[in-house]
Amino acid sequence: MLKVVFLGPPGAGKGTQAVRIAEKYNVPHISTGDILRAAVKEGTELGKLAKEYMDKGELVPDDVIIGIIRERLSQSDVRERGFILDGFPRTLPQAEALDKMLAELGLPLDKVVYLNVDDEEIVKRLLARGRADDTEEVIRNRLEVYRKQTAPLIDYYSEKGILVEICGVGEIDEITKKIEESLGLNG
Structure with missing residues (x-):
């Protein structure tokens, strides 16, 4: 059973x-964005609450996100096979x-897998995606928000002795192989 959080800057x-x-390892992938969309679609109580914020273009508050994550982590597939969390936690209160x-x-x-990629590489990658909302100014602002809110989790998990840092630059297959090795998986 694998229980892992993926951490790193946008992109x-x-x-x-x-x-x-x-x-590859038949473990539920839990993406905060996917869960929010699913909860809204299914019309769960927390989904309805999240939708109210999303419809106004506001961030969904921690208590709602945490409740939705709790619902998902309580499901049988997670209890049997573990999970890979992607996009949560983003702040120290969420991590706690x-x-x-x-x-x-x-x-x-x-483990917490921290994909380390420098800012200039992030800017280059996100600009290459060609999304209308991915301007250099917006990307740099997202990196600043990441540094303030999410980067403190690197120290938080490092102090717990479960952080593994992987260089997120290179061939996708090579990075996957490094992650597998860091998790003790037989790639």
């Missing part, structure tokens, strides 16, 4: 790598809530 390749590892939740569920984290 570091978290989603790509999380999906690859999840598919996740620790508490996982302790209650008896599913402590194995």
Whole structure:
């Protein structure tokens, strides 16, 4: 059973790598964005609450996100096979809530995979995607938000002794191989 969080700046390749590892090892891939959309579509109480914020273009508050994550982590596939979290936690309060939740569920984290990619590479990658909202100014602002809100999680998980840092620059297959090795998987 694999219980892993993927951490890193926007454009570091978290989603790509999380999906690859999840598919190869048959572990549920839990993306915050996917879960929010699914909860809204299914019309769950938390989904309805999240939709109110999303419809106004506002960030969904921590308590709603944490509740939705708790619902997902309580499902049988996660209890049987573990999980790969992608996009959560993003802040120290979310990380602390996740620790508490996982302790209650008896599913402590194995590792946190931190994909380290420097800012200039991130800007280059995100500009190359060609999305209308990916201007250099917007990308640099997202990196600043990441540095303020999410980067402190690197120290938080490092102090717990479960952080593995992987250089997120290079061939996708090579990065996947480094992640597998860091997780003790037989690629």
